[in-house]
Amino acid sequence: MNNIIQKVTETVAYIRSHYKEESEIGVVLGSGLGQFTNELLIEKEIAYNEIPNFPVSTVQGHQGRLVFGTLEGKRIVVMAGRFHYYEGYSIADVVFPIRVMKYLGVQTLILSNAAGGVHPDFSVGDLMIIKDHISQFTINPLIGLNLEELGPRFPDMSEPYNYELIEKAKRIAHQRQIEVHEGVYVGVTGPSFETRSEYRMIRLLGGDAVGMSTVAEVIVAVHMGLKVFAMSVITDIGIREEVNKITHEEVLKEAAAAEPKMTAIVKQLILEV
Ligand code: HPA
Numbered sequence: 001m002n003n004i005i006q007k008v009t010e011t012v013a014y015i016r017s018h019y020k021e022e023s024e025i026g027v028v029l030g031s032g033l034g035q036f037t038n039e040l041l042i043e044k045e046i047a048y049n050e051i052p053n054f055p056v057s058t059v060q061g062h063q064g065r066l067v068f069g070t071l072e073g074k075r076i077v078v079m080a081g082r083f084h085y086y087e088g089y090s091i092a093d094v095v096f097p098i099r100v101m102k103y104l105g106v107q108t109l110i111l112s113n114a115a116g117g118v119h120p121d122f123s124v125g126d127l128m129i130i131k132d133h134i135s136q137f138t139i140n141p142l143i144g145l146n147l148e149e150l151g152p153r154f155p156d157m158s159e160p161y162n163y164e165l166i167e168k169a170k171r172i173a174h175q176r177q178i179e180v181h182e183g184v185y186v187g188v189t190g191p192s193f194e195t196r197s198e199y200r201m202i203r204l205l206g207g208d209a210v211g212m213s214t215v216a217e218v219i220v221a222v223h224m225g226l227k228v229f230a231m232s233v234i235t236d237i238g239i240r241e242e243v244n245k246i247t248h249e250e251v252l253k254e255a256a257a258a259e260p261k262m263t264a265i266v267k268q269l270i271l272e273v
Contacts, residue, residue: 022105031114031255040069115211183208187215199238
């Protein structure tokens with residue numbers, strides 16, 4: 001058996017020995033959804049460092065966990081904490097939990113992140129539904145032997161973000177009078193933020209926002225046939241000519257401020273999946 005499949009199988013067996021239910025929806029909590037687990041009726045939590053084959057966290061005091069629970073009867077598994085390529089994990093490690101989610105029953109994956117805005121109409125604190133992405137500045141997680149059990153060698157990427165979920169989310173936002181943009185997310189490795197010239201380049205290439213996560217997770221999810229929905233909080237603006245020093249603190253502050261809006265949209269979307 002292929003090494004990755006074998007690891008996924010072992011990991012799923014361990015998780016099942018602690019929690020037997022299938023989870024229909026997977027959620028990756030990035031910025032913007034940090035408090036999302038408060039919305040769930042939690043049934044089981046497992047720390048990443050207890051789960052065989054899960055990457056070991058490099059960030060001190062940043063203990064991630066898998067949270068299993070229900071939202072009005074829908075079974076959900078949440079990754080509270082994700083793995084970024086810039087932290088030094090291999091790209092296979094970054095996407096490993098997404099593959100595990102598939103084997104836990106997940107059919108729809110919802111992700112959030114913080115991103116730098118490069119669309120001229122965007123402001124700090126805005127929300128953007130991701131309608132497409134550009135992944136060419138990142139490492140493709142499907143490089144290597146194709147895992148035929150998971151999906152095809154050359155997966156189609158014409159609709160990585162499910163149109164039906166996008167339309168539902170837009171309607172939900174409109175009904176709640178929450179302003180949302182729709183746009184193209186450009187994935188980069190980080191960890192340095194972009195130079196002014198790089199932000200301009202990203203805009204020229206058709207990007208609306210730029211960030212250091214999500215695209216690898218989405219590629220493996222689409223490879224496995226999952227439906228995907230993703231949203232960004234715009235935490236800084238990259239292309240203004242004024243002074244715009246960007247700090248991690250500023251990103252965290254703006255993401256937290258936008259949380260109630262994103263949480264409201266995602267909660268209702270899950271009920272309608
Ligand atoms: N660039 C890349 N990643 C980010 C940014 C940014 O400006 N803001 C938040 N994540």
